[in-house]
Amino acid sequence: MEKYVGYGYLVLVAIGYIITARRSRQKARVAGTSAVKAFANIALTFLAVFGLVGLIEVFVPPTLVERFLGADGSLLPLLAGGLAGSVAAGPPAAAYPIAASLLNSGAWAPAVAAFIVSWTLVGVVSLPFEAKTFGWRFAIARNGLSFLFALLIGVLMGVVL
Amino acid sequence: MKRALKFAASEFLLVIVVALYLLALFRDPARAGEAAVASVRTFLGVLPIIVAVFGALGLFGVWVDKKAVAERLGEGSGFGTLVLAALFGTVLVGPVYVVFPLLKVVREHGARWAVIGAVLTAWAVKIPMVPLEIGMLGLRFSLSRSLLVALSAIPLGLLLEAAMRGSERRNAQVIREGSSV
CATH class of the missing domain: 1.20.5 (Single alpha-helices involved in coiled-coils or other helix-helix interfaces)
Known part of the structure; x- marks a missing residue:
């Protein structure tokens, strides 16, 4: 399909x-x-991202991905996924290939969901620009709430999937 | 030299990936080749979707009348306006430096903070890109994520508004206390 x-x-x-x-x-x-x-x-970002996907596939052992992002009964992988997505700067289209290769290497689906949602919702890199536009209080409150929602959506994804 | 530095700064991920490939080529050429092949295979697999996604982004750009919606979002303050804000967010396309200033104008037209928050949250759904997500992560994953993000738009907007209201009340109090001294 x-x-x-x-x-x-x-x-x-x-x-x-x-x-x-x-x-x-x-x-x-x-x-x-x-x-x-x-x-x-x-285009250049795509070149880099797909190049990275190949490197992950061949060089990063699934055990490593599993250790950081695999289901281990705790919420740590969820937190790791959310944090990685928050600091990652890049177009959302670039998040999907990376997320897919993590998922294939054994990452926990809720952690990957938190990674994607925080990638699109939380922007640490664009924080100064957001603060300049709407004020620091707005920027920090929005990004903070978005981060919590990314984790929550991750957990709910675990229930749905 | 200056231009090269600027390029390296804007495409730092590419610089890192190229460096990693050079390192891999030096240490294990066979596996470096494997990685390159895997990259090309993945890319070709989603190429039709990528072409379609960018075509769709162009179409959304010309068909979604950003200005008209922005004006409507500034006028209303009921639940219907919040729903409109969430819907608008899902079809809104554009980079941060276009979307933030646009929403600043919406806010200046009198929109509630919850409206701004709902648009920015629903903006993460990115309907034109959902097919790419389906191609890479599967139908179930992608649709659940999109739906959950869309459903979060209004609650997150309202919570954000509550956080902003707190600050405004405190500021008003500071002003009142200041004047009574």
């Missing part, structure tokens, strides 16, 4: 572009250019 998601999505997006172009060529062109630009911005 997962294999066909890509092609199905591709077809859907292509249809979206055709409909958009029929309504307004200009609009479709803007969408297309911004898509290419967004990809160009992230």
Whole structure:
């Protein structure tokens, strides 16, 4: 099923572009250019992330991943996943390949979920910018609450999966 | 030289990964090759989704009328506005330096803190990227995560608002006490 998601999505997006172009060529062109630009911005990061995935697969023994992120009956792996996701700076699309390789190496699903959620929700690197925009109290409260929610969502994922 | 440093700073992950590959090549060329092959295999496996994701990001950018939604979010303050904020967040695309200033404008239009918090939380759902997540982590994982994040948007927004209200009350108190002295 997962294999066909890509092609199905591709077809859907292509249809979206055709409909958009029929309504307004200009609009479709803007969408297309911004898509290419967004990809160009992230291309080098992708190169690095997928390169890293290969390295993890070949060089990082599953026992190591299991020791830090594997289910051990405690909430420590959850905390480790959440912290790793919080300090990681990068586009969310980069989080998925890394999370997948961790999962394949035996990481505990709730820890991986906490990793992804905190990656997208908590931004330690963008904290100064957030504080400049909304004030320090907002930035710290939002990131703190988001971190707690990332752990909570991780736990709930463990129940669901 | 300066440009090279700037590049290394902005693409530090790439620099690290290249360094790791060089190290691996030096110590164990066969396995370094294996790693490179595994990387390419993984990348090719999700390439169609990646192309679709970026195409979709472009479409969302032109179809979601950010300004119109921003104005509506500033006007209302009921539960419906919070729901709209959460929905808006799930289709909102863009980097931090676009989204934060946009929400600052929403706040200046009179939106509650809970609205800002709900948008920022739901922003983590990233609907255009969900198919990529499904491709790499599976349908169940991806849909559960997206749903749980979306459901968290309003509670997190309200808690955030409570945290902000505390500060505003204290500030008001400080001002009152200051004036009575």
